[in-house]
Amino acid sequence: MTKSKEITLKVIIALFLFNIFGCDTKVNSSVTIEDTKNHPTVTSNNLSIKSFKDGLLAYKFDAKLLERYEMVDTPYMVFRKGIHIETFKDSTEAIVTFLDADYAYYDEKKRVWEARGNVVGKDSLGKTLYTEQIFWNEKTRKIYSNVFTKIVNGPEVTTGSGFESDDEMKVIHLKQNRGRMILNKDPVIAPDSTKVDSTAIAK
Numbered sequence: 747m748t749k750s751k752e753i754t755l756k757v758i759i760a761l762f763l764f765n766i767f768g769c770d771t772k773v774n775s776s777v778t779i780e781d782t783k784n785h786p787t788v789t790s791n792n793l794s795i796k797s798f799k800d801g802l803l804a805y806k807f808d809a810k811l812l813e814r815y816e817m818v819d820t821p822y823m824v825f826r827k828g829i830h831i832e833t834f835k836d837s838t839e840a841i842v843t844f845l846d847a848d849y850a851y852y853d854e855k856k857r858v859w860e861a862r863g864n865v866v867g868k869d870s871l872g873k874t875l876y877t878e879q880i881f882w883n884e885k886t887r888k889i890y891s892n893v894f895t896k897i898v899n900g901p902e903v904t905t906g907s908g909f910e911s912d913d914e915m916k917v918i919h920l921k922q923n924r925g926r927m928i929l930n931k932d933p934v935i936a937p938d939s940t941k942v943d944s945t946a947i948a949k
Contacts, residue, residue: 786813803839806832809850816854825850829861833870842870847880857884869915873899877909887913895920901928 790812797805810827831845848863862879869875877895882888892908897918906920 783817787816788812788814802836803834805834820856821854823852823854828863844868858882859884867915871899871916873897873915873918875909875915875918882913889913889915892921903928 793809793812795807796803808830809825812823812825814823815821826849828848829850832841833843834840835842845867847861847865851860859882860879865877865880867875875895875897877891877893879893880889880891889911890909895906895909897904904920904923906923908921909918911918
């Protein structure tokens with residue numbers, strides 16, 4: 747196995763929120779390898795990873811830029827141009843979950859991911875999470891955030907000062923819950939005060 751393939755496979759194994767063990771993988775990317783401490787040892791442009799299970803597309807990961815720094819005390823990977831992750835359902839290839847972020851960072855020693863900047867995630871039940879920063883600890887299999895978080899579940903909107911969750915985001919606990927509101931999808935039409943009701947005119 748070449749070094750570039752070994753590195754991209756580490757990305758697949760480490761990618762947060764989704765379990766892709768037992769999947770086949772296809773990787774499209776251009777990779778440059780350098781041996782300088784002050785520069786990334788691996789640079790990958792337009793990285794695209796697809797994982798298959800039983801011959802069906804199960805998972806897709808895209809990043810415009812991956813940089814890996816391994817000649818430092820704490821090796822890490824950084825995605826300066828953001829990431830996009832999708833999981834798919836059976837043979838229909840319908841998107842079940844996704845995650846978007848403007849920036850991502852992975853500490854290889856601590857095995858902790860950070861995603862920040864316009865973070866949007868959607869789970870398999872349709873809940874959508876909005877925040878500016880989240881962390882995922884591979885060891886504890888926990889996802890958490892310490893900044894403002896909004897969760898939209900149909901017409902229900904819940905906000906808090908952060909959250910904690912399992913790594914599949916099935917159970918989300920908001921910190922310092924700021925309240926919940928229900929959005930009315932059917933607009934309420936205010937009565938037109940200038941309209942005359944003909945039935946009310948005295949004869």
